[in-house]
Amino acid sequence: MAAYIIRRLLGMIPTLFVITVIVFLLMHAMPGNAFEALVFNPKIKNAAEVYKRLVAENGLNQSLPVQYIHWINNLIHGNLGISSSLNMPVSEAIGTYLPNTLILAITAEIIILVISLPIGLYQANKVNGKLDVSTSFVAIFLYSIPGFVFALVLIFLFSFLEKWLPSSGTVTPGIATSGSLGDRLTHLILPALSLALPSMAYYTRLTRSNTLSVIVADFVRTARAKGLRRPRVMFRHVLRNAIIPIVTQFGFDIGGLFGGAVLIEQIFTWPGMGELSFNATINRDYPLILGTTLLFAVMVLIGNLIADILLAISDPRVRYD
Amino acid sequence: MSEPLLKVSNLKTYFISKYRTVKAVDGVDFEVQKGKVLGIVGESGSGKSMTSLSIMGLIPPPYGKIVEGEIRFEGVDLSKLSEKKMNDVRGNRISMIFQEPMSALNPVLKIGEQIDEVLIRHKRLSKSEARRKSIQLLQSVGFPRAEQIVNEYPHQLSGGMRQRAMIAMAMACEPSILIADEPTTALDVTIQAQVLDLMRDLKEHTGTAIVLITHDLGVVADMADDMIVMYGGQVVESGTADDIFNTPLHPYTNALMESIPVIDEERERLTAIPGTVPSAANFPQGCRFAERCAIAQASCHEKMPELRELQPGHLVRCDLA
Ligand SMILES: Nc1ncnc2c1ncn2[C@@H]1O[C@H](COP(=O)(O)OP(=O)(O)OP(=O)(O)O)[C@@H](O)[C@H]1O
Numbered sequence A: 001m002a003a004y005i006i007r008r009l010l011g012m013i014p015t016l017f018v019i020t021v022i023v024f025l026l027m028h029a030m031p032g033n034a035f036e037a038l039v040f041n042p043k044i045k046n047a048a049e050v051y052k053r054l055v056a057e058n059g060l061n062q063s064l065p066v067q068y069i070h071w072i073n074n075l076i077h078g079n080l081g082i083s084s085s086l087n088m089p090v091s092e093a094i095g096t097y098l099p100n101t102l103i104l105a106i107t108a109e110i111i112i113l114v115i116s117l118p119i120g121l122y123q124a125n126k127v128n129g130k131l132d133v134s135t136s137f138v139a140i141f142l143y144s145i146p147g148f149v150f151a152l153v154l155i156f157l158f159s160f161l162e163k164w165l166p167s168s169g170t171v172t173p174g175i176a177t178s179g180s181l182g183d184r185l186t187h188l189i190l191p192a193l194s195l196a197l198p199s200m201a202y203y204t205r206l207t208r209s210n211t212l213s214v215i216v217a218d219f220v221r222t223a224r225a226k227g228l229r230r231p232r233v234m235f236r237h238v239l240r241n242a243i244i245p246i247v248t249q250f251g252f253d254i255g256g257l258f259g260g261a262v263l264i265e266q267i268f269t270w271p272g273m274g275e276l277s278f279n280a281t282i283n284r285d286y287p288l289i290l291g292t293t294l295l296f297a298v299m300v301l302i303g304n305l306i307a308d309i310l311l312a313i314s315d316p317r318v319r320y321d
Numbered sequence B: 001m002s003e004p005l006l007k008v009s010n011l012k013t014y015f016i017s018k019y020r021t022v023k024a025v026d027g028v029d030f031e032v033q034k035g036k037v038l039g040i041v042g043e044s045g046s047g048k049s050m051t052s053l054s055i056m057g058l059i060p061p062p063y064g065k066i067v068e069g070e071i072r073f074e075g076v077d078l079s080k081l082s083e084k085k086m087n088d089v090r091g092n093r094i095s096m097i098f099q100e101p102m103s104a105l106n107p108v109l110k111i112g113e114q115i116d117e118v119l120i121r122h123k124r125l126s127k128s129e130a131r132r133k134s135i136q137l138l139q140s141v142g143f144p145r146a147e148q149i150v151n152e153y154p155h156q157l158s159g160g161m162r163q164r165a166m167i168a169m170a171m172a173c174e175p176s177i178l179i180a181d182e183p184t185t186a187l188d189v190t191i192q193a194q195v196l197d198l199m200r201d202l203k204e205h206t207g208t209a210i211v212l213i214t215h216d217l218g219v220v221a222d223m224a225d226d227m228i229v230m231y232g233g234q235v236v237e238s239g240t241a242d243d244i245f246n247t248p249l250h251p252y253t254n255a256l257m258e259s260i261p262v263i264d265e266e267r268e269r270l271t272a273i274p275g276t277v278p279s280a281a282n283f284p285q286g287c288r289f290a291e292r293c294a295i296a297q298a299s300c301h302e303k304m305p306e307l308r309e310l311q312p313g314h315l316v317r318c319d320l321a
């Protein structure tokens, strides 16, 4: 297992290389750079000179291949460069913003699983019953709505009409309980729900359809022929098999959830990776763009690896090698 | 003759939907004697599996239903038993094995776990007691390294081994009846003989009666004490295997006997019965075999023949016999 994981991690390197090259090229294809705005700032007298100096200092006057090799060389030495817009090392910036996104994404994943699995399982057990049909309708409805719409609706309902939950930031500044667990949780609810809702609908459908396809399997009939009681048949025999594609999908979606967080974080001014990469792009902060993109790519690849590991754990027929 | 162990009377199992009624089992009578083997033969679609699943109370929902008849076992009518009481019978007093030993075993549970759970369910054994017993059971069905087999998954075993594991599981609680629905059809010829020998041995040792469903008349001749021949959801002939093989009375039984491949020095002959089984959704009003019958007369197409006792214990559903 360990050898397998190491091999897979090494296998990511070529993919990451290609991704960084593409991002590097696209990034430089965007008009402008981090310092161009200075030229138009009337308060800076010798703007043209300052601009020239900064460009030279940051190596932007060199050819693209040279710049790229420079970046890669630093990366190999564990150095992601200095963010020009934040004036701090990129790694430090990521270190401050990443935990917030992780909290948001993990909370969303928990909400997704805790709510979708039981609903999907229930639906499959009462297939075509009133509750199945109505919840299926709701699920398809929710699935077809993008997450940011939920975000706006949730803010409207719970922050604007009813002032129950805050709609921005991670803590309430300037109150005694600021930063307490409760304070943090209330800030977490709306963004996490917005991120979770579309996937919840999807996972409910996935659980329902997988369960339905397993329920008719021969081995379920065997389990019943053994006289096992219904809950045992459902959980040990049906769910145990139906969950295999679900956990796999779950791993694949980890990276997607990170991407989905970009927009949600903007709406809720949640200081996470989404905010960071968005601002990096607006400010043409090349080192920060590369750093955050690299991280998103790593997340997707790690998600895929987690998917494969979960599959191997949950299905004894799968081998690593 | 002593009281039969199982007595099925006028069993009718239909699949009733808005659009049609499929008469899978249409008025079947037979008895299983203590410690004896009853062979059930008939072409595909004649209702053999549905008859056995009716006994087990495992007719596929939602359309399948026992609409009439009695399944008397140990003084109670199984067809009227609650699900809860029926669960105490299944896998305990009556157990069943199926045609496909691959799909009939749960792919994600170890062989040992799948046998243990029957013992824990019906015999209230602890986990470790159940495991010890499972190993014994596997040894008794001919696994020399049973201690290892309990920790293996179904995909690690060959077809014959899986079917033997299924038999061990079915025999775990020493049932008084084992229903085997084409237990050897999916296996190689040499393995078939081994599995049948095993079933015969177990029967001798435990006194378990066997209901053996098969396409293969040779197997019935070899194993069965009594037999019934089914056609179109009905019993067309029943009696002791000896009587039926010596003096087949129904034209269908005759045709089946002729269709056994006879291999002699020079030629290999296989006379398939011309024509096809009538659809269970739309039976003719007269004799169901009339259309394919070599000796049918006009009256056969009009009136359904009754099952008549022509010789003591030898019944036939044909007016011309
Ligand atoms: N779920 C179902 N819905 C409707 N009809 C069904 C269903 N299952 C079986 N039948 C019908 O019931 C009839 C009897 O089927 P059954 O499986 O008992 O036949 P069989 O004798 O076991 O055949 P085989 O030798 O192929 O196993 C067939 O006509 C079949 O089409």
Ligand SMILES: [Mg+2]
Pocket (backbone or CB within 6 Å): B048, B049, B050, B181
């Ligand atoms: Mg069958």
